[in-house]
Every structure is written in structure tokens, then in C-alpha cells.
Amino acid sequence: MIRLVRAEWTKLFTTKVWLGLLLGACVMVIGFSVLFTSFAGNAESGIPAVGTPLYEKLALATGANANILFLILGIIGMTQEYRHRTATPTFLTTPRRGQVVVAKLLAYALVSVVFALIVVAVNYVTVVIHAGARGAAPSLNGDNLEVLLSSALALVIYAVIGVGLGALLKNQVGAIVGGLVYLFVVEPVIRSIPATSGAYKWMPGGGLEALTATFEGPELLGAWQGALLLLGYGLLAALLGTLLAVRRDVV
Amino acid sequence: MSDLGFTVEPGSVTGFLGPNGAGKTTTLRMLLGLMQPDAGTATFNGAPYTSLPEPLRTVGAVLETAFHPARSGRNHLRVYCRAAGFPLSRADEVLVQVGLADAGDRRAGGYSLGMRQRLALATALLGNPGVLVLDEPANGLDPEGIQWLRGFLRHMAHDQGRTVLVSSHLLSEVEQTVDRVVIVGAGRLVREGSMEQLRSGADGAGTVLVRGPDVARFAEVLRADGAQVVQEDGTLTVHGSTPADVGRRAFATGVELHELRSRTSGLEEIYFQLTSGSEQFAAPSPTVQEATR
Numbered sequence: 001m002i003r004l005v006r007a008e009w010t011k012l013f014t015t016k017v018w019l020g021l022l023l024g025a026c027v028m029v030i031g032f033s034v035l036f037t038s039f040a041g042n043a044e045s046g047i048p049a050v051g052t053p054l055y056e057k058l059a060l061a062t063g064a065n066a067n068i069l070f071l072i073l074g075i076i077g078m079t080q081e082y083r084h085r086t087a088t089p090t091f092l093t094t095p096r097r098g099q100v101v102v103a104k105l106l107a108y109a110l111v112s113v114v115f116a117l118i119v120v121a122v123n124y125v126t127v128v129i130h131a132g133a134r135g136a137a138p139s140l141n142g143d144n145l146e147v148l149l150s151s152a153l154a155l156v157i158y159a160v161i162g163v164g165l166g167a168l169l170k171n172q173v174g175a176i177v178g179g180l181v182y183l184f185v186v187e188p189v190i191r192s193i194p195a196t197s198g199a200y201k202w203m204p205g206g207g208l209e210a211l212t213a214t215f216e217g218p219e220l221l222g223a224w225q226g227a228l229l230l231l232g233y234g235l236l237a238a239l240l241g242t243l244l245a246v247r248r249d250v251v
Numbered sequence: 252m253s254d255l256g257f258t259v260e261p262g263s264v265t266g267f268l269g270p271n272g273a274g275k276t277t278t279l280r281m282l283l284g285l286m287q288p289d290a291g292t293a294t295f296n297g298a299p300y301t302s303l304p305e306p307l308r309t310v311g312a313v314l315e316t317a318f319h320p321a322r323s324g325r326n327h328l329r330v331y332c333r334a335a336g337f338p339l340s341r342a343d344e345v346l347v348q349v350g351l352a353d354a355g356d357r358r359a360g361g362y363s364l365g366m367r368q369r370l371a372l373a374t375a376l377l378g379n380p381g382v383l384v385l386d387e388p389a390n391g392l393d394p395e396g397i398q399w400l401r402g403f404l405r406h407m408a409h410d411q412g413r414t415v416l417v418s419s420h421l422l423s424e425v426e427q428t429v430d431r432v433v434i435v436g437a438g439r440l441v442r443e444g445s446m447e448q449l450r451s452g453a454d455g456a457g458t459v460l461v462r463g464p465d466v467a468r469f470a471e472v473l474r475a476d477g478a479q480v481v482q483e484d485g486t487l488t489v490h491g492s493t494p495a496d497v498g499r500r501a502f503a504t505g506v507e508l509h510e511l512r513s514r515t516s517g518l519e520e521i522y523f524q525l526t527s528g529s530e531q532f533a534a535p536s537p538t539v540q541e542a543t544r
Contacts, residue, residue: 007334014326015319085317088285089374092312093334095284095301249286 004094004103005110012077012111021073022115025066025155026122032062033126037134051136053143059131060144063116063123063151064212067158070112071179074162077108078241079172087250101167101242105235108159116155120148147212153227154211160234161204167241204233255440256291257433259416261381264408266429267418270526274438275418276314279386283312295382307335311375312384316367316391320360324351324370327359331377345373350399364391382414383407389424401428422522436526449521459497461487462510469506476500488514 012018036059041049048055078101081087094100128137138144162179169175187205190196200206201220210226221229255278259265269275280286282293284301292299295309303309318327328342346355349369354362359370368391375383383404389397405428408415419425422432432449434442442449463469466487470480479490489497494513501508 003336004334007330010326010330010333011319011322014323014330015321017321080319084319085315086319088315089331090334091285092283092314093307093331095303095306250280251286 001099001103001106004099005107008077008103008107009111011080012107017076018073018111018115021069022118025069025115025119028066028069029063029119029123030126032065033059033123034130036062037127037130040131040134050131050134056127056131056138056144057147059127060120060123060138060147061151061212063120063148064154064208066119067155067208068180068183070116070155070158071162071165071183072176073112073115074108074159074164075166075175075179076162076172077104077159078163078166079170079175082170083172091250097246098242101163101238101246104163104167105160105238108163109156112156112159113152115159116152119155120152123151124148150212150223150227154208154230157211157227157230157234158208160231161237162234164234164237164239164241167246168237168244169241170245202229204230207233253438255435255438257440257443259382259414259433260431261414262408262412263430264404264415264417264425264428266422266425266432267416267435268422268425268432268522268526269418269420269435269441271420273420273435273526275420275435276386278435279312279314279384279416279418282384283310283314285314305335305378307331307337307378307380309378309380310382310384311378311380312386313368313371313375313388314384314386316364316371318359318362318367318370321358323356324359324362324366324373325355327370328373328377331374335378337377341377345376348376349373365393365396368392368396380413383416385415385417387418387420389419389421397424404428434522434525441525458514459489459492459494460510460512460514461489461497461501461508463501463506463508465506469501469504469508472504472506473497473500 036047037050039045040047040055040059047058081090081100090100091097094103124138124140131137162175165175165179166172169178183205187200187203190203191200191205198219201210206220207226207229210220211223211230220226255274267275267278277286281288282300284299295303300306300310318324322330325342325346328345329339331337332339332341343352343355346352349372351366351369351373354366359367362370368388372385372388375385385404389400392400404415404417407413408430417425417429426446429446431445432442433440461469462485464485466485467482470482470487473480473487473489478492481488481490494511498508498511501511
């Protein structure tokens with residue numbers, strides 16, 4: 001299994017996809033942090049003022065917004081095999097295909113730990129500089145550190161979900177578009193409609209919100225429950241994908 | 252595919268032939284565990300591919316000439332070195348073996364079709380396997396590349412004792428390379444045997460052409476012996492015999508002959524007969540040929 005995980009890392013780092021996604025995630029989180037801090041204390045925006053614990057909690061959770069890029073990282077990691085038709089040599093090398101999926105889950109989870117720590121570090125530094133310039137840089141106290149690490153955990157889990165979703169759908173463009181539509185259209189609708197908002201806490205977006213600090217919203221699970229729910233979705237998708245899609249004939 | 256069964260032996264190159272759509276690629280993918288047959292098994296030294304402990308060390312296969320376009324040829328090979336637990340230096344060795352050493356660091360997306368074939372072959376060679384399975388390996392190769400491939404495959408089989416199975420839809424492409432052929436048409440086995448057997452005619456034994464002034468009497472003699480004979484003016488076509496046997500009988504009978512030779516139809520013609528038209532899939536026996544004349 002270690003061999004297979006290392007093979008996945010070789011695949012990842014011999015193209016530049018990882019660099020684009022990591023830089024994209026950093027740029028994204030810098031943008032969100034700067035915007036958020038700029039409007040902090042602005043009565044119309046509703047964002048609490050710089051220096052308050054709630055502001056710090058929310059500003060340091062913006063890293064979780066990069067979840068979509070980590071989702072894409074996982075999706076590409078799995079679906080590239082089908083898109084570029086390398087599934088044939090990959091499954092010739094490892095005929096027990098479930099092992100390939102497990103290796104990808106492990107490889108992308110571990111790589112995402114490093115990437116996610118970079119993203120939340122960028123988040124923290126950006127907020128420290130910008131909020132510091134506006135009067136009060138957040139300290140790295142226990143609460144703030146917990147927020148940062150929760151964001152990082154969310155990003156890692158989204159990469160796992162991406163691998164699972166990729167295994168289930170196999171089609172790269174379809175999986176990415178489907179993931180985006182789900183996260184930005186379907187879930188917000190479910191979240192906002194009173195009749196369905198009760199179910200929202202059981203959905204991936206609800207799990208993410210539970211794990212990371214957000215504005216007051218619908219009823220949510222506890223942070224750890226949210227994390228387990230998210231991870232469960234990722235592993236369920238990977239399991240179903242292995243059984244239903246990956247085992248299918250490679251034509 | 253239905254009811255297809257054949258065995259491939261070490262030390263020889265076996266051609267797996269059939270027209271496009273005959274099911275060659277499907278058969279090879281079933282052989283390698285990439286597709287599931289409804290029934291039946293394919294084994295390498297007695298074990299199915301998916302149960303081989305180190306499949307790349309047993310079988311090397313070229314089924315796909317597609318690669319991640321942004322990854323270099325060398326890195327592509329390194330991925331599978333990692334996955335199979337081979338040292339990364341194997342990637343460099345096989346690049347040299349297939350003549351891609353200078354192109355190893357270029358993106359595979361920029362490779363020509365011939366270079367892709369070579370890279371795919373290099374991937375198959377990573378585990379130094381005893382069995383090579385190649386699907387249309389000559390596609391996209393220039394004449395020089397085809398020449399090289401012929402020599403390479405023969406070296407692999409004859410000098411190194413490996414088992415080589417190579418598919419093609421063109422007999423002429425592999426004619427000079429293969430020792431044995433397995434011919435399929437419409438998903439069924441049409442013929443299996445050595446090139447010699449295929450060359451000598453439809454049924455292993457040859458067809459003999461006889462001309463002379465009094466062949467009508469000789470035809471009676473041969474028919475009395477139980478031979479299949481077709482008479483056309485002063486020419487006899489004797490199926491399932493050899494010039495030596497026919498000549499001996501003529502000498503014993505005292506018949507004057509002006510010509511006696513084995514009628515070898517061109518290989519391409521035989522191959523075409525074997526694979527065209529579904530009624531021919533039952534392997535044209537001499538009686539069938541006679542009936543259609």
C-alpha cells in the first residue's frame with residue numbers, strides 16, 4: 001500500500017495541477033481575508049469589528065472557502081485515470097482496483113494535510129497583517145488555533161470527498177461541474193427553504209458549517225459530528241464508486 | 252466473443268489476427284482482467300491475471316497508447332516503478348531498450364504515435380516479464396519502426412525464450428514476425444496453427460495442381476484412392492495431398508504429366524478467405540470449395 005500511495009504522489013507531482021490548485025487556494029483565501037477584514041465593523045455588512053473575538057473567529061475560518069479547490073484536487077486525482085486513459089496501465093499494475101482507490105484516498109488525504117496547513121497559515125498571516133494595520137492583530141490563542149485547524153481539517157476531508165466523488169462518476173468534467181452546482185446551487189437552496197432546512201445539517205455543506213465557524217445559520221451538528229459526517233460522505237462515495245464504477249470493464 | 256480457446260507457447264511469437272471488430276482487443280482485455288467475460292477463464296502459467304502476485308513481472312501488456320499529456324515519458328514510467336516496487340532506474344533502462352532515451356524528459360503529449368507505441372512498450376517491459384501481450388503494436392510506426400519492432404519481438408521470443416502474443420488486423424504486418432497464428436472473425440476462432448500450416452493451404456495439407464494430356468483417366472485413379480479432385484479441361488486440382496504423393500501415383504499409373512506443383516495461394520488470400528463472409532467461418536474444407544465451384 002505504501003508503494004501505491006507513493007505512486008499516487010509521483011503522479012500528482014509530475015504534473016503542475018497541484019501547483020495551480022494550491023496557488024489558487026492561497027490567492028482565494030488572501031482575497032477572502034482581505035475583503036472580510038476590510039468590511040469588519042461596517043454596520044451594513046454585519047461583520048463584527050476588528051479586535052472582537054467573533055471577528056477573529058470568522059476571519060480565521062475563511063480558509064475553509066478553499067474547500068472547492070480541494071474537492072477539485074481529489075476529483076482530478078481520481079478521474080485523471082479515465083480522462084487520460086491511464087486506468088489501463090494502472091489497473092494492469094494493480095489488478096485489485098479497490099487498492100488503487102484506497103491508495104488515492106490516503107495519498108490525497110496526506111498531501112492535503114500539508115496543503116491545508118499552508119492555506120490556513122496564509123489565512124492567518126493575511127489576517128494578522130491586515131487586521132494589525134487596522135488596529136488589532138489576532139493572537140494565536142487556543143480558540144483561534146482551533147478555528148484554523150478546523151478549517152484545515154475541513155479542506156482535507158473535502159479532498160477525500162473529491163476522490164470518492166471521482167470514483168463514483170469517473171468523468172472529470174462531470175464530477176467537477178456536478179460538485180460546483182451542488183455546493184453553490186443545490187445546497188444554498190435547501191439551506192434557505194424552511195421546509196428543507198432541517199435536513200441541511202445532515203448534508204455536506206451543513207457538516208462543513210458545523211466544523212468551521214460561520215455566521216448564525218440553521219441548526220447544525222457539533223463540530224466533530226460535522227467532521228465525521230463529511231468524512232463519512234467521502235468514504236461512502238469512494239466505497240460506492242469502487243463497487244459500482246471502478247470495478248466496471250475498462251474498455 | 253464466444254467459445255474462443257487457444258494456448259500461446261513460450262519461445263515463439265504468436266499473431267492474433269482478425270479484421271477490425273473481430274474482438275481482438277476485447278479478448279486481450281479479458282485476458283488481462285480489465286474486462287469480465289460472461290464465462291470462461293484466461294490464465295498465465297495456470298493463474299488468472301488478477302491473482303498474479305506481481306503481475307508486471309509475469310505479463311507485460313501494451314493495450315493503450317494514451318498517456319497523461321503533461322507528464323514526461325520518464326515520469327510516466329516512474330509512476331509504475333513506484334506502484335510495482337521496482338527501482339526507478341528501471342524507467343531509464345527500458346527507455347534505452349525502446350530507443351526513447353533522448354525523448355524521456357519530454358512531455359508525452361508531444362510524442363508522435365510511433366513514440367507513444369515505444370513508450371507503451373517500455374511500460375510493458377518494466378517488470379522484465381516472460382509474457383508480452385501487444386495490441387496492434389505496429390500502428391503508427393514508420394517503416395523503420397516496424398523493422399525495429401519485428402527484430403525486437405523475434406529477439407524477445409527466439410533468443411530470450413519469452414512468450415509473445417501480438418494482435419493485428421493486417422496479416423502482412425506481422426507475416427515476417429510471427430511463428431504461429433490465431434485467427435478470429437466475428438468473435439469466433441477461425442484458425443489456429445503455425446505459419447507453415449497456414450501457408451500450405453486451408454487444411455494443413457496442400458492443394459496440388461496437375462496438368463497433362465490424359466488427366467481425366469488420372470482423376471479417376473485419384474478419386475478411387477479417395478482424393479478430392481476437381482477437373483477443369485486439362486487441369487486437375489487435388490486437395491489434401493502433396494506433389495510427391497500425386498507424382499508417385501502418376502508414376503505408378505503410368506500417366507503422362509506436363510505440370511505438377513503445389514498451388515500455394517497467397518497468404519493474404521487465405522487470410523481474406525478465412526475472415527470474410529460469415530459462412531466461411533466454418534473453415535473452408537475442400538468439399539465446401541468444390542461445392543461452390
